[in-house]
Amino acid sequence: MRKVSVAVVKLTSCSGCINEFLYAVASSPELLRRVTLVYATEFQDLNTLEEVDVALVEGSVATQQQEELVKSVRSRARLVVALGTCAVFGGVQAARVGEDLRRVILASYPNPDFVSVLPEVRSLDRVVRVDVRLQGCPVNGDSLARLLVKVIYGGGEVSIVENACSECKRAGVQCVMVSKGVPCLGPVTFGGCGALCPSFGRGCYGCYGLNTSLVDAERLAKFLEVLEKMGMSREDVNSLLKSFSYSALARLQARG
Ligand code: SF4
Ligand code: SF4
Numbered sequence: 001m002r003k004v005s006v007a008v009v010k011l012t013s014c015s016g017c018i019n020e021f022l023y024a025v026a027s028s029p030e031l032l033r034r035v036t037l038v039y040a041t042e043f044q045d046l047n048t049l050e051e052v053d054v055a056l057v058e059g060s061v062a063t064q065q066q067e068e069l070v071k072s073v074r075s076r077a078r079l080v081v082a083l084g085t086c087a088v089f090g091g092v093q094a095a096r097v098g099e100d101l102r103r104v105i106l107a108s109y110p111n112p113d114f115v116s117v118l119p120e121v122r123s124l125d126r127v128v129r130v131d132v133r134l135q136g137c138p139v140n141g142d143s144l145a146r147l148l149v150k151v152i153y154g155g156g157e158v159s160i161v162e163n164a165c166s167e168c169k170r171a172g173v174q175c176v177m178v179s180k181g182v183p184c185l186g187p188v189t190f191g192g193c194g195a196l197c198p199s200f201g202r203g204c205y206g207c208y209g210l211n212t213s214l215v216d217a218e219r220l221a222k223f224l225e226v227l228e229k230m231g232m233s234r235e236d237v238n239s240l241l242k243s244f245s246y247s248a249l250a251r252l253q254a255r256g
């Protein structure tokens with residue numbers, strides 16, 4: 001029987017994506033039979049892991065220990081998956097980048113002397129080679145299940161280049177921007193969630209990250225002007241982009 005061994009690696013994150021993994025496997029008799037969990041950061045020392053088919057890495061790299069951990073994992077894994085928006089783009093914790101680190105730590109922890117973090121919050125691909133990116137906050141469990149099935153039975157590279165608007169069209173969801181004048185980040189955001197927020201009449205706030213396959217700096221600037229005219233402040237949109245798309249923004253800025 002074809003089986004796949006999986007390591008679940010947790011960096012700076014909330015465990016929401018790991019929960020999606022557990023739920024996806026528990027909901028599928030096929031995956032329950034074929035997926036073997038061989039390592040989980042929260043319960044095991046990495047020395048217990050020799051090699052693994054798939055490393056699912058949740059979270060961004062915010063400490064020196066995490067940097068060493070992911071490098072070691074990379075050397076033992078056939079396939080490294082950046083699991084969720086934190087791993088793919090930096091995540092909400094990237095909102096602290098550029099702020100006074102000491103002030104942020106004092107505001108967040110009762111015993112700040114025990115906190116040791118790097119000044120920058122890095123997406124996984126800035127530390128190791130990443131084979132597959134599955135963004136989403138949390139990641140879509142169905143997408144993850146499809147990826148695992150693909151790994152078990154073989155298949156080509158997984159690539160998602162649509163924006164969230166494509167999902168509204170497919171699902172027959174009425175556009176909230178057009179029908180209600182609600183600002184929505186869908187046109188510049190990766191698809192993959194099934195148009196979750198627009199299907200409840202809300203605008204997308206970009207948790208699947210900025211889709212730089214479809215949007216360059218010039219298009220983004222023009223789109224932000226549209227959002228501003230619809231009443232979304234530049235401060236709010238910048239805060240969302242920093243929280244969910246930090247590394248993508250940095251890439252856009254580097255491209256000039
Ligand atoms: S992407 Fe969202 S759900 Fe997943 S670990 Fe990060 S904050 Fe949690
Ligand atoms: S609701 Fe948002 S994501 Fe959906 S089509 Fe309109 S702009 Fe695009």
Ligand code: SF4
Nearest residue numbers: 193197204205207208
């Ligand atoms: S619509 Fe946007 S904010 Fe809502 S779940 Fe999808 S990507 Fe995230």
